[in-house]
Each structure stands twice: as C-alpha cells, then as structure tokens.
Amino acid sequence: MSQSYNRGLIEDFSRWREFSAGMWAWIFHKFTGWVLVGYLFTHIAVLSTALSGAAAYTNTIQALESLLVVRILEVGLLAVAVFHILNGLRLLFVDLGVGLEAQDKSFYASLILTGVIVVASVPTFLSGVSI
Amino acid sequence: MAERYTSFEPGGRRWLWQRLTAAFLVVVLAFHFFLLHFVNHADEVTFALSQARMEQLTYFSLMILFLVTATFHGVNGVYNALVNQGLSGTRKTAVKAILGLASVLLIVQGVRTALAWAGGVPI
Numbered sequence: 001m002s003q004s005y006n007r008g009l010i011e012d013f014s015r016w017r018e019f020s021a022g023m024w025a026w027i028f029h030k031f032t033g034w035v036l037v038g039y040l041f042t043h044i045a046v047l048s049t050a051l052s053g054a055a056a057y058t059n060t061i062q063a064l065e066s067l068l069v070v071r072i073l074e075v076g077l078l079a080v081a082v083f084h085i086l087n088g089l090r091l092l093f094v095d096l097g098v099g100l101e102a103q104d105k106s107f108y109a110s111l112i113l114t115g116v117i118v119v120a121s122v123p124t125f126l127s128g129v130s131i
Numbered sequence: 132m133a134e135r136y137t138s139f140e141p142g143g144r145r146w147l148w149q150r151l152t153a154a155f156l157v158v159v160l161a162f163h164f165f166l167l168h169f170v171n172h173a174d175e176v177t178f179a180l181s182q183a184r185m186e187q188l189t190y191f192s193l194m195i196l197f198l199v200t201a202t203f204h205g206v207n208g209v210y211n212a213l214v215n216q217g218l219s220g221t222r223k224t225a226v227k228a229i230l231g232l233a234s235v236l237l238i239v240q241g242v243r244t245a246l247a248w249a250g251g252v253p254i
Contacts, residue, residue, distance in 0.1 A: 037205030044240055050247045054178035065174040088153050128174045
C-alpha cells in the first residue's frame with residue numbers, strides 16, 4: 001500500500017527551519033551533485049594540458065598543487081565526494097526497500113562518517129605544501 | 132494517491148540508469164580518490180607516472196568507463212534536477228540538447244587526454 005508523506009514544498013527554502021532529515025539529505029545530495037559535475041568538467045580541462053606535452057602537464061599540476069588554496073579546495077572536494085557516495089549508498093538501499101524506517105539515522109551517520117573521513121584525511125591532503 | 136517525491140519522470144529509464152551508474156561510481160570514485168591522494172600523492176604527479184598507469188589496458192579501460200559513467204550520472208542528475216524545478220517545453224528540449232552536446236565534448240576531450248598519456252589504445 002502506498003503511503004503519502006506531506007512534506008510540503010522543498011523548493012521553498014524559506015521554510016528551511018521546518019525541514020526534516022530526509023529533506024536536508026535531498027538538498028545536500030543535490031548540492032554535492034552540482035559541485036561534483038562542475039568539478040568533472042574542470043578536472044578534464046586541467047588534465048587536458050597533457051595534450052600540450054609532458055612538461056606542460058607536469059608543470060601545471062605541480063604549480064596548482066603547490067598552492068594552499070588548491071589543497072583546501074581539494075579537502076572540500078573530498079568532503080563533497082564522500083558525502084555524495086555515502087548518501088548515495090543510503091539512497092540505493094532505501095530504493096531496494098532496506099532501511100526506509102531508519103533513513104533519518106542513516107543520513108546522520110552519513111554526515112558523521114563524512115566528517116570523520118575528511119578530518120582524518122586533512123594531513124594527507126596538506127602534506128608537502130608551503131604556507 | 133501518494134505524491135511522487137522523485138526528480139525523475141514516471142515510466143522513464145533515466146532513474147534506473149542513474150542507479151546503475153551510481154552503484155559503479157561508488158566503488159570507482161572511492162578507488163580514484165584513494166589511489167591518487169593516498170597511495171600516490173597529488174603533489175608528486177608527473178606526466179610519466181600518469182602515463183605508466185594509462186599504459187595498462189585494465190586501468191585505461193576502467194578510466195574510460197569511469198569518464199563515461201560519471202558524465203552520464205552527472206549530466207543526467209543535472210537534467211532531472213532542472214526538470215524537477217519545472218523545466219518544460221522548448222526550454223527543456225534545448226537544455227537536453229546542450230547537456231547532450233556538453234557530455235559528448237567532455238567524453239571526447241577525456242578520451243583524447245587518456246590517449247595522449249597511453250600513446251594510443253594500450254592493447
């Protein structure tokens with residue numbers, strides 16, 4: 001039997017104080033998705049310097065990686081990617097009928113696990129950069 | 132009748148393909164991050180190291196599949212998000228065409244780059 005959930009209009013962001021966990025999960029998944037697809041196009045553009053020769057590619061990547069702001073943006077990208085992966089797994093399980101009753105808890109778990117993985121990765125992502 | 136809380140059109144296959152590519156991307160995106168940030172470090176990247184990986188057919192074909200599935204998943208996600216926001220009619224058709232063209236260009240550029248590293252298809 002179908003159930004009806006009256007969530008109201010999620011696109012009305014002025015209601016954000018009334019949003020439930022599942023609505024925040026939907027917003028975060030959309031936001032991280034937009035960031036990731038934007039990054040995909042940027043990533044291929046940067047990697048395309050390989051078409052200009054070995055030196056152009058190596059110099060471009062190493063110049064970018066020497067910048068602290070790039071490393072910080074990479075940590076942000078990791079956060080976005082990890083959340084999208086974990087919440088994506090949550091969505092796949094819910095679509096398969098597993099864990100729907102605990103979908104709010106699995107959203108909180110996705111957030112916490114994302115935070116732990118990102119914090120633990122900061123030393124690796126900032127290694128070798130001069131401040 | 133229950134309302135439909137989904138970004139996808141009823142009866143379409145976009146939902147299914149979004150899920151199938153998601154299942155693949157969950158594994159390969161995690162592998163990609165782990166390999167290029169934890170096994171190898173980003174500041175140690177050189178053309179020669181990228182070339183050494185791309186010259187292996189397994190890695191080359193995995194990256195091409197990664198490019199194609201990530202492009203589909205990302206662009207399909209954007210398209211369905213826009214439809215969900217009310218995109219319709221001529222604008223919907225135009226957006227579909229633009230996103231389709233952008234996808235083709237991205238994949239072509241990605242494949243050209245992979246071929247530049249590998250020096251051709253590594254068979």
